[in-house]
Amino acid sequence: MKNEALFRYLLRLGDDSLILGQRLAEWCGHGPILEEDIAMTNISLDLIGQAMSLLDYAGVIEGKERNCDKLGLLRYEKEYVNVLLVEQPNGDFGDTIMRQFLFDAFRKPLYEKLVNSSDKQLAAIAEKSLKETRYHLKHSSEWVIRLGDGTEESHERVQNSLDTLWRFADELFYTDEVEAQLTGEGILPDLSEIKTEWESTVKHVFSEATLEIPANNWKFEGGRKGRHSEHFGHLLSELQYMQRAYPNMEW
Amino acid sequence: MVSKEQIYNWLEEVSDPEIPVLSVIDLGVIRDAKNIDGEWLITITPTYSGCPAMKTMEEDILSKLKTKGIDTARVELVLAPAWSTDWLSENGRVKLREYGIAPPEHEVDKSVLFAAPTIVPCPKCHSKNTRMVSQFGSTACKAMYQCNDCQEPYDYFKCLK
Ligand SMILES: [Zn+2]
Numbered sequence: 001m002k003n004e005a006l007f008r009y010l011l012r013l014g015d016d017s018l019i020l021g022q023r024l025a026e027w028c029g030h031g032p033i034l035e036e037d038i039a040m041t042n043i044s045l046d047l048i049g050q051a052m053s054l055l056d057y058a059g060v061i062e063g064k065e066r067n068c069d070k071l072g073l074l075r076y077e078k079e080y081v082n083v084l085l086v087e088q089p090n091g092d093f094g095d096t097i098m099r100q101f102l103f104d105a106f107r108k109p110l111y112e113k114l115v116n117s118s119d120k121q122l123a124a125i126a127e128k129s130l131k132e133t134r135y136h137l138k139h140s141s142e143w144v145i146r147l148g149d150g151t152e153e154s155h156e157r158v159q160n161s162l163d164t165l166w167r168f169a170d171e172l173f174y175t176d177e178v179e180a181q182l183t184g185e186g187i188l189p190d191l192s193e194i195k196t197e198w199e200s201t202v203k204h205v206f207s208e209a210t211l212e213i214p215a216n217n218w219k220f221e222g223g224r225k226g227r228h229s230e231h232f233g234h235l236l237s238e239l240q241y242m243q244r245a246y247p248n249m250e251w
Numbered sequence: 252m253v254s255k256e257q258i259y260n261w262l263e264e265v266s267d268p269e270i271p272v273l274s275v276i277d278l279g280v281i282r283d284a285k286n287i288d289g290e291w292l293i294t295i296t297p298t299y300s301g302c303p304a305m306k307t308m309e310e311d312i313l314s315k316l317k318t319k320g321i322d323t324a325r326v327e328l329v330l331a332p333a334w335s336t337d338w339l340s341e342n343g344r345v346k347l348r349e350y351g352i353a354p355p356e357h358e359v360d361k362s363v364l365f366a367a368p369t370i371v372p373c374p375k376c377h378s379k380n381t382r383m384v385s386q387f388g389s390t391a392c393k394a395m396y397q398c399n400d401c402q403e404p405y406d407y408f409k410c411l412k
């Protein structure tokens with residue numbers, strides 16, 4: 001393999017996009033209003049498109065002729081390295097929006113940094129994805145504010161969403177030898193400012209939304225090491241159904 | 252030998268599968284055409300990462316070239332530089348408006364939360380008294396608008412830079 005750390009890093013980004021895209025796709029036909037049904041499936045499509053670019057490139061780096069379909073649809077549960085946040089169930093619309101906001105607020109500054117990667121293809125994927133992610137973050141931020149600073153019921157429910165999902169946010173900033181090596185090689189720019197920017201976005205939006213960040217500091221992680229929540233197996237069985245039932249099928 | 256210009260002229264006959272009034276040239280997704288040792292390499296770039304029309308465009312391009320007698324050609328997808336609505340041709344903007352889709356305004360999207368949405372004139376009555384219904388529309392590249400004067404609901408080909 002040309003660069004194992006790069007392969008592993010691309011899987012991390014690709015799996016996050018793929019799994020969140022799959023979750024959002026579950027809303028198709030079930031959105032609370034038509035416009036949001038369409039918005040969530042549009043965002044899903046962007047994320048799945050980004051996942052295809054990332055996983056295809058991971059396959060090139062790996063050099064074993066695995067493309068985005070093989071990597072995305074034919075690995076076993078413990079081989080997926082997405083963060084636990086993105087596999088959490090959709091819940092109600094507020095839960096979905098809160099999960100999306102925590103993720104978008106991280107992805108935007110990350111892509112802004114990755115545009116400067118010394119790896120040309122990673123930089124190109126980031127440049128393309130950044131334009132889409134700006135729209136996603138605007139959409140999720142506005143909904144968090146609308147629901148938080150909305151009616152008594154919407155406020156209470158979206159505060160509950162935040163209380164439930166907050167424990168998964170820290171894993172977005174998980175790093176280990178993979179990131180360290182890539183930073184050393186100049187492929188990853190300095191990622192330390194991303195958390196600062198994420199915190200400032202999150203604080204700003206929550207204050208507009210009159211929402212309180214939970215006082216407890218529980219942190220859940222494991223996804224990056226292939227340890228997933230119970231929900232994940234169910235998600236995979238749907239995601240992988242066609243390839244498992246009809247091996248190597250193509251559209 | 253066939254010229255690059257000739258290839259571009261032929262590609263004017265290949266339409267965007269989702270907005271058939273636009274050709275792939277109007278859309279600005281064709282980035283290059285080169286002849287390498289007798290084989291034509293057509294470079295295209297996606298409008299959005301997940302645009303489901305790219306595969307169809309690739310097939311349509313190859314089959315169009317075949318009807319023109321070009322048998323050895325292939326299409327390569329590149330991501331950089333990333334597609335921008337600035338690449339839509341002037342001709343394409345006129346065609347969009349006639350088709351009932353408002354073309355992109357030359358304006359960078361405001362990232363300010365709840366900023367007043369871009370003013371997009373109604374493609375039917377040209378009124379500027381319109382409102383955005385949703386930032387996301389029937390395809391990845393469009394937003395939904397409605398005219399407050401003639402009530403026409405319409406698509407806006409949203410700005411991406
Ligand atoms: Zn009108």
